[in-house]
Amino acid sequence: MKSRDRSANVYRKPTMSDVARLAEVGVMTVSRVLNGTAKVTDATRARVERAIEQLNYSPNELARVFRGQRSHSIGLILPYLYDTFFATCAHAVITVAREHGYSVILTTSNEDPETEVAEARSMLQRCVEGVVVIPTYARSSRLARTSFGRTPVVAFDRPSSDASIDTVLVQNTAGARRMVEHLIEHGHKRIAFMGISRSLFTINARFLGYRRALQDAGLDENSFFGCDSDTSTREALDAMMRNGNPPTAILTSSTLATRYVLGSIAHLGLHVPADLALAGFDDFELAEFTAPPLTVVRQPVQEMGRVATNLLFDRIARGETPQSGSRIVLPVEIVLRRSCGCKHRTPVVMQ
Amino acid sequence: MKSRDRSANVYRKPTMSDVARLAEVGVMTVSRVLNGTAKVTDATRARVERAIEQLNYSPNELARVFRGQRSHSIGLILPYLYDTFFATCAHAVITVAREHGYSVILTTSNEDPETEVAEARSMLQRCVEGVVVIPTYARSSRLARTSFGRTPVVAFDRPSSDASIDTVLVQNTAGARRMVEHLIEHGHKRIAFMGISRSLFTINARFLGYRRALQDAGLDENSFFGCDSDTSTREALDAMMRNGNPPTAILTSSTLATRYVLGSIAHLGLHVPADLALAGFDDFELAEFTAPPLTVVRQPVQEMGRVATNLLFDRIARGETPQSGSRIVLPVEIVLRRSCGCKHRTPVVMQ
DNA sequence: CTGTTAGCGCGTTCAC
DNA sequence: GTGAACGCGCTAACAG
Numbered sequence: 060m061k062s063r064d065r066s067a068n069v070y071r072k073p074t075m076s077d078v079a080r081l082a083e084v085g086v087m088t089v090s091r092v093l094n095g096t097a098k099v100t101d102a103t104r105a106r107v108e109r110a111i112e113q114l115n116y117s118p119n120e121l122a123r124v125f126r127g128q129r130s131h132s133i134g135l136i137l138p139y140l141y142d143t144f145f146a147t148c149a150h151a152v153i154t155v156a157r158e159h160g161y162s163v164i165l166t167t168s169n170e171d172p173e174t175e176v177a178e179a180r181s182m183l184q185r186c187v188e189g190v191v192v193i194p195t196y197a198r199s200s201r202l203a204r205t206s207f208g209r210t211p212v213v214a215f216d217r218p219s220s221d222a223s224i225d226t227v228l229v230q231n232t233a234g235a236r237r238m239v240e241h242l243i244e245h246g247h248k249r250i251a252f253m254g255i256s257r258s259l260f261t262i263n264a265r266f267l268g269y270r271r272a273l274q275d276a277g278l279d280e281n282s283f284f285g286c287d288s289d290t291s292t293r294e295a296l297d298a299m300m301r302n303g304n305p306p307t308a309i310l311t312s313s314t315l316a317t318r319y320v321l322g323s324i325a326h327l328g329l330h331v332p333a334d335l336a337l338a339g340f341d342d343f344e345l346a347e348f349t350a351p352p353l354t355v356v357r358q359p360v361q362e363m364g365r366v367a368t369n370l371l372f373d374r375i376a377r378g379e380t381p382q383s384g385s386r387i388v389l390p391v392e393i394v395l396r397r398s399c400g401c402k403h404r405t406p407v408v409m410q
Numbered sequence: 411m412k413s414r415d416r417s418a419n420v421y422r423k424p425t426m427s428d429v430a431r432l433a434e435v436g437v438m439t440v441s442r443v444l445n446g447t448a449k450v451t452d453a454t455r456a457r458v459e460r461a462i463e464q465l466n467y468s469p470n471e472l473a474r475v476f477r478g479q480r481s482h483s484i485g486l487i488l489p490y491l492y493d494t495f496f497a498t499c500a501h502a503v504i505t506v507a508r509e510h511g512y513s514v515i516l517t518t519s520n521e522d523p524e525t526e527v528a529e530a531r532s533m534l535q536r537c538v539e540g541v542v543v544i545p546t547y548a549r550s551s552r553l554a555r556t557s558f559g560r561t562p563v564v565a566f567d568r569p570s571s572d573a574s575i576d577t578v579l580v581q582n583t584a585g586a587r588r589m590v591e592h593l594i595e596h597g598h599k600r601i602a603f604m605g606i607s608r609s610l611f612t613i614n615a616r617f618l619g620y621r622r623a624l625q626d627a628g629l630d631e632n633s634f635f636g637c638d639s640d641t642s643t644r645e646a647l648d649a650m651m652r653n654g655n656p657p658t659a660i661l662t663s664s665t666l667a668t669r670y671v672l673g674s675i676a677h678l679g680l681h682v683p684a685d686l687a688l689a690g691f692d693d694f695e696l697a698e699f700t701a702p703p704l705t706v707v708r709q710p711v712q713e714m715g716r717v718a719t720n721l722l723f724d725r726i727a728r729g730e731t732p733q734s735g736s737r738i739v740l741p742v743e744i745v746l747r748r749s750c751g752c753k754h755r756t757p758v759v760m761q
Numbered sequence: 762c763t764g765t766t767a768g769c770g771c772g773t774t775c776a777c
Numbered sequence: 778g779t780g781a782a783c784g785c786g787c788t789a790a791c792a793g
Contacts, residue, residue, distance in 0.1 A: 070560055074770055085780040090772060098778065115557075120535035122770035125476045126785055132515075132536075140504060146497030153491060153518055162532060164483075165516040167504055181513060184471035185483075206466075209421055321699045345694070348672045350701030425786055436764040441788060449762060473786035477769055 073114040082110035093118060124186055132162040133371065134182035134190040138170045144314065144341060144360060145193065148216065151364025152191055159372050161188075172199045176206075183210060189371045191364075194219045196258050204380075211374035215367035217260040218386070225374070225384040227367040231261050231340075234356040234391035235268030237409075238310055238338050241354075241393065243276050245400040247308040247336060251299060252282040253292070253320055254312035265312045265340050281306055292319035293326055300327065300335075308336035308399075314343050321349060337398040347406065352396035357408070359389050424465040433461035444469060475537055483513040484722065485533035485541040489521045495665065495692060495711060496544065499567065502715025503542055510723050512539075523550045527557070534561060540722045542715075545570045547609050555731075562725035566718035568611040569737070576725070576735040578718040582612050582691075585707040585742035586619030588760075589661060589689050592705075592744065594627050596751040598659040598687060602650060603633040604643070604671055605663035616663045616691050632657055643670035644677055651678065651686075659687035659750075665694050672700060688749040698757065703747035708759070710740050 075093075079086040084103055091097045092107040099107075110116070124130040135152050137145045149165060156163045164182055168175035172195050179202060182190060189211040194200035204212065204223040212219075215227040242250050252269045254262040266282065273280055283299070286292040299305055311317040317339040324331060331337050331351055339346070342357035366387060374380070393409040395401045430437040435454055442448045443458045450458075461467070475481040486503050488496045500516060507514045515533055519526035523546050530553060533541055540562040545551035555563065555574040563570075566578040593601050603620045605613040617633065624631055632650070637643040650656055662668040668690040675682060682688050682702055690697070693708035717738060725731070744760040746752045 072559060076770080079780095086771080087773095087780060088778085091779090094772085096772085100778065103778085117531060117535055119476075119537070119770055120532070121472055121476050121481075121537050122785095123772080125470075125472050125769090125787095126771050126773090128772080130472075140501035141494075141498050143492075143494050143497065146494065146500075147492050149497075149500075149516075150491035150518070153516065157517070162515055162517065162536065164513055165500075165504065166508070166513065167501070180468060181471070184468055185513065186470070186472050208423065318695060318699070321696075325699065343696070344669060345672075345696045345700065348669070348676065348701070349696065349699050426788095427786080437786090438765080438788075439763060442763085445788085447788085451762065454763080470786055473769095474788080476771095476785090477787045477789090479788080 072119070073116040075116075075118070077114055078107065078110045078116050081114060082106045130186040130188055131160060132164055132185070132187050133368075133375075134179070134185075134187040134192075135163050135165045136175060136178055136182075136190065136192040137165070137167050138193055138195065139167055140165075142315070143343060147360045148193065148364040151361040152368045155365050155368035155372070161372075168195050170195045172196075172201050176201050179206070183207065189213070189375050191215065191367050191371055192219075193217055196260075198258060204384075209378075209380055211371055211380060213367045213371045213374070215363055219384075221384075223382060223384050225367075225370055225381065225386075227363055227370065227387045227389070229358040229363060229389045230391045231264035232268035232271070234358070234393070235265035235310065235312070235340060236272045237268075237393055238340070238354075238356050239269050239272035240276075241395070242308045242310065242336060242338060242399060243272065243278070245308070245336060248278055249281065249304060249306045250278065250308045250310060251306035252280070252310050252312065253286050253295070254282070254284050254316050255286050257284050262312045265310075269310055286311070286316040286319045289319055289322055292316070293323040296320065296323040297327060300329070306335070308332075308338070311337070311339045314339065314341045317341075317343075317353070317355075331398050332400040336400045339398075342394055346394075347396065349398070351398050352406070354396045354399035354401065355394050357392045357394045359391070363389055423470070424467040426467075426469070428465055429458065429461045429467050432465065433457045481537040481539055482511060483515055483536070483538050484719075484726075485530070485536075485538040485543075486514050486516045487526060487529055487533075487541065487543040488516070488518050489544055489546065490518055491516075493666070494694060498711045499544065499715040502712040503719045506716050506719035506723070512723075519546050521546045523547075523552050527552050530557070534558065540564070540726050542566065542718050542722055543570075544568055547611075549609060555735075560729075560731055562722055562731060564718045564722045564725070566714055570735075572735075574733060574735050576721055576732065576737075578714055578721065578738045578740065580709040580714060580740045581742045582615035583619035583622070585709070585744070586616035586661065586663070586691060587623045588619075588744055589691070589705075589707050590620050590623035591627075592746070593659045593661065593687060593689060593750060594623065594629070596659070596687060599629055600632065600655060600657045601629065601659045601661060602657035603631070603661050603663065604637050604646070605633070605635050605667050606637050608635050613663045616661075620661055637662070637667040637670045640670055640673055643667070644674040647671065647674040648678060651680070657686070659683075659689070662688070662690045665690065665692045668692075668694075668704070668706075682749050683751040687751045690749075693745055697745075698747065700749070702749050703757070705747045705750035705752065706745050708743045708745050710742070714740055 075086050075089050078089045153163050166178040193216045203221045213225045218226045257263045283295045311320050339355040342355045346353040395407040426437050426440050429440045504514050517529040544567045554572045564576045569577045608614045634646045662671050690706040693706045697704040746758040
């Protein structure tokens with residue numbers, strides 16, 4: 060018995076030829092009804108549609124792609140998903156993809172360059188038409204334009220180490236700089252910077268803005284990189300404050316750092332902004348309800364995801380792979396609440 | 411000129427037969443080298459591997475799937491992604507999927523039943539081997555076991571309207587009940603419940619726990635469903651407090667509701683817990699840094715996602731589609747901080 | 762051990 | 778308007 064005898068299968072998804080047989084037409088007619096590729100008489104169309112209904116048939120998208128059509132899917136690689144920032148990015152990407160009728164294959168790199176390339180590879184093997192990615196630590200990301208063949212790639216939030224990849228960023232440096240200038244306007248002369256690691260592009264860019272503002276004002280730097288846990292942050296802050304010349308203000312470089320610093324401040328019994336003024340980078344939903352409400356640099360998270368994804372679809376549509384990637388930088392806002400020393404009852408957004 | 415002349419293409423991904431030609435072997439040999447399906451001499455293997463290297467060949471996963479293999483991908487449908495709760499769920503699912511060597515196709519339903527079925531359909535057309543889903547509002551979700559054919563489906567966080575679908579939930583009712591009992595122990599007699607909508611399964615389940623605790627204590631209910639914006643929440647709370655007999659404690663039924671209530675409380679100038687005690691359902695990272703730190707019912711979010719996904723892989727592995735879905739309920743914890751009136755300096759976790 | 766053949770479900774090409 | 782044949786990249790089944 061040859062494999063022709065497909066009825067032997069206990070269960071099998073109906074195929075186009077099943078529909079054709081039931082409707083007593085050729086497979087091509089079914090295809091035409093499905094895609095509206097050519098004219099079909101109303102009578103036959105009705106027969107086909109009824110057969111489709113009866114069999115609960117739905118076309119095998121994979122076969123279609125396989126046949127050489129577009130896969131209507133893009134890949135998205137993020138470091139993590141439990142971070143609100145990244146999740147919001149994902150939301151934006153998925154939303155734009157849906158607007159274009161595309162599906163998203165989403166994976167996380169866990170900030171591991173190996174995982175990152177492996178996942179990218181897996182996506183390409185699945186014939187995604189493009190990839191949007193937040194690269195792992197800039198230095199170590201091994202993503203290269205060349206390994207993507209003609210498949211477009213757009214990096215966002217952090218640049219890729221490969222300059223020929225399109226990139227969408229926000230004004231990390233300028234934002235941090237303006238925030239520090241604001242703290243200086245409040246009269247602070249000893250301003251500390253706390254972050255996770257300088258090897259993260261965004262953190263480093265923000266640090267450079269901080270440094271620049273201090274230099275312009277002739278002030279000294281005081282930075283700590285290692286806010287990766289409650290205890291390390293607490294110890295660092297404790298050491299800073301015990302120092303003969305403790306900071307009177309702190310700029311935290313990410314929501315995570317902000318959280319750890321907030322915890323440490325509470326633990327040390329410090330008062331914000333009386334004992335220590337505080338400003339963070341990256342706004343978050345509950346920033347208004349911390350004690351006191353937090354002043355932050357707000358980045359256009361959704362916007363960044365949207366712009367990156369639209370850029371990708373642009374590349375896909377034009378089938379072009381640029382020699383030198385474009386670089387788009389989105390503006391940030393300063394949200395003044397109370398932790399910096401301002402007295403605003405409701406947040407004031409600048410620019 | 412027939413389509414045989416493939417060299418006419420400006421660019422084309424190398425295929426297995428390209429490799430075979432270069433290595434001067436049959437395609438099957440290449441396949442065998444790739445999959446280790448059968449023995450190949452070291453010599454030929456080396457030749458093949460060199461050809462693969464040279465061509466930078468990587469197998470077309472879609473063709474493989476198409477050929478009747480497993481797709482090694484599962485679908486994940488969530489209401490949204492910008493909600494931390496859902497993002498955390500997604501993270502858990504993706505992590506487990508990766509452990510199994512599977513990719514995840516992720517989409518959002520935006521709580522719209524139509525979108526939900528459309529996305530499910532699209533996933534099936536893409537040959538996912540299973541689907542994990544947080545169904546839209548229980549009443550309206552149109553997901554039915556039957557429309558998935560033999561593809562397993564697991565619902566979590568909320569049950570599906572189709573009882574034959576496996577479901578993983580948390581103790582919503584019991585958790586809320588215990589939380590209210592705790593508020594009662596603090597001496598509160600007028601406890602309000604604030605939530606988004608009773609048509610959401612989780613919110614309703616929590617409300618039932620609240621109601622039960624009050625009934626057991628012989629107290630009256632006071633609930634508001636409509637915390638879907640800052641203003642509606644503020645107006646509702648304002649009305650409650652102006653009432654002759656205002657509540658002395660509130661249980662909010664989700665992080666979102668908590669946020670709105672927190673904002674309203676600040677706006678009305680109320681003091682927590684002196685004027686009004688507060689407890690929330692669902693813990694969040696900054697709960698410790700609100701003023702005062704928030705007492706909450708903590709649900710095992712990651713755990714729920716993991717359990718659901720493992721259950722799915724279990725079904726996939728066994729190729730079974732149960733007649734009646736199993737129902738797994740995960741325990742919750744009570745995290746006592748200060749907003750309920752407790753004086754704990756650090757959180758106390760119960761059970 | 763290795764190569765050849767025959768489809769998987771669909772759409773393109775070309776006859777009818 | 779409609780249908781038959783062919784092949785997309787890959788692998789199971791069968792030769793050699």
